[in-house]
Amino acid sequence: MSLTEQLLSRIEQSISSKDLKDSLSEKGIVQEVKDGVATVSGLSHVKLSEIVLFESGVKGLVLDLTEFAVGILILGDMVHIKQGDTVQLT
Numbered sequence: 001m002s003l004t005e006q007l008l009s010r011i012e013q014s015i016s017s018k019d020l021k022d023s024l025s026e027k028g029i030v031q032e033v034k035d036g037v038a039t040v041s042g043l044s045h046v047k048l049s050e051i052v053l054f055e056s057g058v059k060g061l062v063l064d065l066t067e068f069a070v071g072i073l074i075l076g077d078m079v080h081i082k083q084g085d086t087v088q089l090t
Contacts, residue, residue, distance in 0.1 A: 028087040030054070031069060038072045040087045046070055053088045056080035060087070 028042035038060060046052065050062045052072060058080055064071030074081060 026089050030083055030085045033081050036074050040070045043070050051090050053090055054081050055085040
């Protein structure tokens with residue numbers, strides 16, 4: 001086996017063992033939780049009415065888009081969501 005084939009084999013093994021899905025998804029940070037709504041920053045590509053997933057596993061519905069933050073209606077128990085938690089696009 002040539003050096004090139006060995007390197008390609010190692011690269012293929014390395015790539016196949018990685019979970020790239022999580023690292024490619026955009027994530028935001030919860031800034032505030034109040035009255036069943038989370039204010040989240042860092043979701044620049046989110047769309048209105050999109051479903052998002054909080055770090056705790058609770059889902060949310062995007063209801064408000066502003067320049068610096070997103071308002072997300074929490075579709076579950078809000079006691080599991082706190083400031084600093086991550087929010088992932090689905």
